[in-house]
Amino acid sequence: MYNCAIILAAGEGKRMKSSLPKVLHKVCGKEMVNHVIDTLKEAEVDDINVIVGKGADEVKNDTSSRKVSYSFQDKQLGTGHAVKCAKDFLKGKEGTVAIFTGDAPLITSNTIKNLISFHEKDQYKATILTSIVSDPTGYGRIIREENEEVGKIVEHKDCNDEELKVNEINAGMYCFDIHELLGSLELLSNNNSQGEYYLTDVIEILKSKGFKVGALPVEFARPLWSP
Helix, strand or coil: CCEEEEEECCCCCHHHCCCCCHHHCEECCEEHHHHHHHHHHHCCCCEEEEEECCCHHHHHHHHHHHCCEEEECCCCCCHHHHHHCCHHHHCCCCCEEEEEECCCCCCCHHHHHHHHHHHHHCCCCEEEEEEECCCCCCCCEEEECCCCCEEEEECHHHCCHHHHCCCEEEEEEEEEEHHHHHHHHCCCCCCCCCCCCCCCHHHHHHHHCCCCEEEEECCCCCCCCCC
16 A cells, blocks of 8 residues: 655744754764654655755755755644645645654654554554653654543643543644545634644544544653753
């Protein structure tokens, strides 16, 4: 089955307090986004699209040798909006799109292969990489239904008291059926505490259509910029 990937690389990285785009900070001598690109290529992903925003020229310059395509997010309106900016990249394609952040240099090719294989084997319309952690503060929670199937993802700032107790988190990496993702992006709302269009809301939209959503648990590696 055809597969492709989108890398979210338009974030400003305000917490890093640097004028350099977050994804261009180096780990072991290589830009974080290039770690992600190279790992996707190692996992034999067919096409890769990098979503750029502020600092777009710098990101393009530092990734130009990787033979990837680009989409542009002119305003920071959330992860759902970012992926929507890649509609032209996805149009006409059928199969699986994997979505990763450009600041996840520790992702391995085995994890990527396992995520795509798990997603396609059981024919899910969406699959989430999840993890169980002792302190889930700041992370979106995986809310399961009574039958233990994934029901939705709730971002930390939107959680109620019960949801805050959940320690299964969204690792921020996904697979989607391309056709169903494109349709669901059109239904996103920014009616939340951040006023943003969340990619995670696509999960609940797909569930409302009667589709099952997969969840692949992995060992959690805290981001390098965390306290």
